[in-house]
Amino acid sequence: MRIAVGSGNPVKRDATERVFDSAAVVAEPVSSGVSEQPTGHDETRTGAENRALACLDADAYDLGVGIEGGVARFAGRDDLFLVMWAAVTDGTRWGRGTGPSLRLPETIADRVDAGEELGPVMDDVLGTNDVAKKQGAAGAFTAGRLSRTDALESAVVSAAAPFLCDLYD
Numbered sequence: 001m002r003i004a005v006g007s008g009n010p011v012k013r014d015a016t017e018r019v020f021d022s023a024a025v026v027a028e029p030v031s032s033g034v035s036e037q038p039t040g041h042d043e044t045r046t047g048a049e050n051r052a053l054a055c056l057d058a059d060a061y062d063l064g065v066g067i068e069g070g071v072a073r074f075a076g077r078d079d080l081f082l083v084m085w086a087a088v089t090d091g092t093r094w095g096r097g098t099g100p101s102l103r104l105p106e107t108i109a110d111r112v113d114a115g116e117e118l119g120p121v122m123d124d125v126l127g128t129n130d131v132a133k134k135q136g137a138a139g140a141f142t143a144g145r146l147s148r149t150d151a152l153e154s155a156v157v158s159a160a161a162p163f164l165c166d167l168y169d
């Protein structure tokens with residue numbers, strides 16, 4: 001089975017490889033079709049779906065996987081969370097799922113609310129370079145207990161459910 005993951009970010013490829021461990025996983029950097037910093041569940045989910053479809057079309061793949069990081073609030077609450085959505089498609093059937101949500105510290109949430117992208121803000125605060133391609137905000141917020149790869153693996157395996165369980169058919 002050939003699987004494309006619609007990103008050049010190595011943590012997204014690693015998370016996908018963990019889920020589809022007997023498949024060949026190829027990274028296909030594609031456009032998300034949403035803003036650089038998606039806001040809200042709808043925009044973040046749409047980014048994951050767009051990436052899944054775009055990378056499936058890039059070559060002859062059996063499945064396309066799209067993963068998108070975003071920030072979102074929950075109904076009636078003020079705090080801002082890092083969220084992550086994944087989508088899996090074979091071009092006909094779809095699976096969608098989320099990973100864990102992590103509340104952003106207020107100073108970081110304020111900067112993202114003011115229009116900055118989370119990745120650069122995290123690098124600035126942590127004094128790192130490309131943390132989004134390494135342990136990620138999840139790793140930083142949990143003292144390494146939950147890496148971005150771990151978190152995205154949860155999102156991808158959740159999205160893969162319709163391809164793993166025939167109750168969805």
Ligand SMILES: O=P(O)(O)OP(=O)(O)OP(=O)(O)OC[C@H]1O[C@@H](n2cnc3c(O)ncnc32)[C@H](O)[C@@H]1O
Nearest residue numbers: 007008009068069117118119122132136137138148
């Ligand atoms: O190369 P792509 O696939 O675009 O990967 P990305 O990590 O840059 O992009 P996302 O669209 O998944 O995330 C949107 C923004 O949120 C940031 N972001 C998301 N999750 C993060 C995390 O765990 N740690 C740091 N930044 C994160 C990311 O760096 C972007 O600035």
